[in-house]
Amino acid sequence: MFEKILIANRGEIAIRIMRACRELDVKSVAIYSDADKTSIYTNYADEHYPLGDPSPSKSYLNIEKIIDIAIDSGADAIHPGYGFLAENSRFGKECEKNGITLIGPKGSVIEAMGDKITSKKMMRKAGVPVVxxxxxxxxxxxxxxxxxxxxxxxxxxxxxxxxxxxxxxxxxxxxxxxxxxxxxxxxxxxxxxxxxxxxxxYLEKPRHIEFQIIGDEHGNTIHAADRECSIQRRHQKLIEEAPSPIMTKELRKEMGDSAIKAAEHINYTNAGTVEFLYNKGEYYFLEMNTRIQVEHPITEIITNIDLIKEQIKIASGAELSYTQKDVVVRGHAIECRINAEDPLSDFIPDPGKITAYRSPGGPGVRLDSGVHTNYVIPPYYDSMISKLITWGKNRNEAICRMKRALSEYIILGVETTIPFHKAIMRNPYFQNADLHTHFVDQHKKGIDDEMEQVRNEDLERMNRLKSTFMPGKKIAAISVAVGSYLNTAQNNKK
The missing domain is CATH 3.30.1490.20 (ATP-grasp fold, A domain)
Known part of the structure; x- marks a missing residue:
């Protein structure tokens, strides 16, 4: 097992990896740009080192600087998370050159799968259906x-x-x-x-279904079931769920076998995702993501497999902890990506200071986040605030829990996508699992109308919150934040 792992990332995914390190009794190293000095993850780690300039090219994409920090800190492995350098083949090769283990597949595999033309050729040779x-x-x-x-x-x-x-x-x-x-x-x-x-x-209304795969260095490869990621905007995922509502045992075996076949054909090791488009009873290879996915928590919840810990153990040379027979799907999970964006203004990013923050909780609720009250969301990076995940014994219960969790979630100071997610959870087509990758565009009018209704309900709730909190001096900041929210919301309505 490794002694120390550098996390070449930031925010909630950095914390997620550090949690796994703690459970494995492995020390963690954080890196941070000037914009992330006050981030939770920098202090959660055992050690932290500055990157300086917040621009991505000079910070989280600066391969030379990150490798130098890894060497200076004595880290024997690097976990790239997702985004930034997670699928950069040169980064993998530089790690190998410097005797550092990259927790992920080999650089040559990243390179082959990163080229979509090459990857499709390889999938055809493997006998995997391709568009x-x-x-x-x-x-x-x-x-x-x-x-x-x-x-x-x-x-x-x-x-x-x-x-x-x-x-x-x-x-x-x-x-x-x-x-x-x-x-x-x-x-x-x-x-x-x-x-x-x-x-x-071009497939007009396909479903986006993906399979989580895991392979070790000893020739063992399994899939950890499926996820549906059809709720997208401009090809960017917004809501994911596991398993896919249309999945049967027979279809899961067929698609899962294809995902494993794809991984084995390229000698894939560690965690990855094989993505398919499903249309009119047929499925086709879309691409392979050679990293951990943003939506990995919903797979963890329904299979009870800690994917990050499994990644670390495999990279250290261990065999898979599971066989395919061990993978059992229990219940249903949904993930909403909470971003600092205004869904009523074409999802324009809204970086800034979070003036009040209250996270949801209760049975069946998981929140992966890296923010706090007074945290300033920087304009340099992805606008994600958190990932809100709910689990239920069936899809309906997972939706009901998500509705409840969203109603508890309070973020003031910046606009968020919470109203959008509330609207989707209420949408009858979503509730009936009538999904496809153009769902948001097709139902835009209904979603926008529902978001307006949500905004009105939130205004009433915030007014009650303001009147309740106004007398207390200790929470004057919350009162001011609520007032700001009310003004912003009312202006948006105009």
Whole structure:
């Protein structure tokens, strides 16, 4: 087992990894930019070291500086979490060069799966279903037009080196295709330093279903069941649940076997996720994420497997603690990503100071967070505040618990996506599990109307809160924060 692990990340995922380290009696090392000096995770760790300039390129993406800190601190392993350097093959190779274990797959695997064209070729060889499309880069517009004509519209243009839906563009005819290719090439070049794009058939209303896989260095690979991530906006996940509402034992075995086949074909080790699109009874490989996922808690809850601890143990050379027969799905879990964004203003980010904070609790509620009252959400990074997770013996109970937990969650000083999540939990189509990746766009009017209703209810609740707290001097700050919330909400209504 490792003696000391550096966490090359920040916020809630850093705390999540540090918790696993404590349970394994392993020391943890935090790194932090100037913007994260007051973050909880910096003090939660056994040691912490500054990165300086808060810009990502000079802090959490600065490979040389992070490697130097790992060496100076005596860390024998690095856990990258998700985002930042988690799927950077060069980072993996630099760790290997300096005798540091990267808790994740080998750099060569990260590189192969990071290139979407290469990954699809490999999946075809492995016998995993793949969406019809190109198996090489688009060299020019004319070639793209011919390929789209052969596949048939609509098609989607994607960045080969991309991830998280960045740069994706859909085209329903030749004119839209030309614009999509140019746009995606530009976005890909800016974000990934690689303008390579490819084309594939666009599925109109697919479900996004993924399988958590885990493999060790001893030839053992299992899946830890499925998750549904169809509630998205601009290809960014907003709500996830496990298991998928449409999953049967037979379908889970078939898709799970394909996920394992995909992992074994590339000799994958550690935790990862094989993502599929499911449409009209058929499923197709979408991509493989060579890291722990944001939504890993819902898998942990329904399987009782601590994925982070399993990652650490596997990276230290241990065999998997579980066989496929040990993976049993119990109940249902839902995760809502709580971001500092205004869902009533096209989800515009709203960084700033949290002036009052009260987290939810009670039976079946888990909150992964890294913020506190007076914490300032910096504008440099992802706007995530926390991940709110509920569990129930069935999907309906998980939804009811999520409604209750959301009603208890108070965050003042910044706008959050809590009203959006409340609206989704009330939506009859969501409650009936009529899901697909364009759910938010299709039901936008109903969701917006429900959010307005939620806002009105919150205004009434905040007024009661204000009148209750106003007399107390010790909570004057909360009273001021509530007043600020009321003014902001009323202005938004106008």
């Amino acid at each position: 019809e499309g190109t198996d090489k880069a688009i060299s020019d517009i004319d070639q793209g037009v011919k390929i789209a004509d052969n596949i048939g519209y609509p098609v989607i243009v994607k960045a080969s080196a991309g991830g998280g839906g960045i740069g994706m563009r859909t085209a329903y005819d030749e004119e839209e295709l030309i614009k999509a290719i140019k746009s995606t090439q530009s976005v890909a070049s800016t974000n990934f330093g690689d303008s390579t794009v490819y084309i594939e058939k």
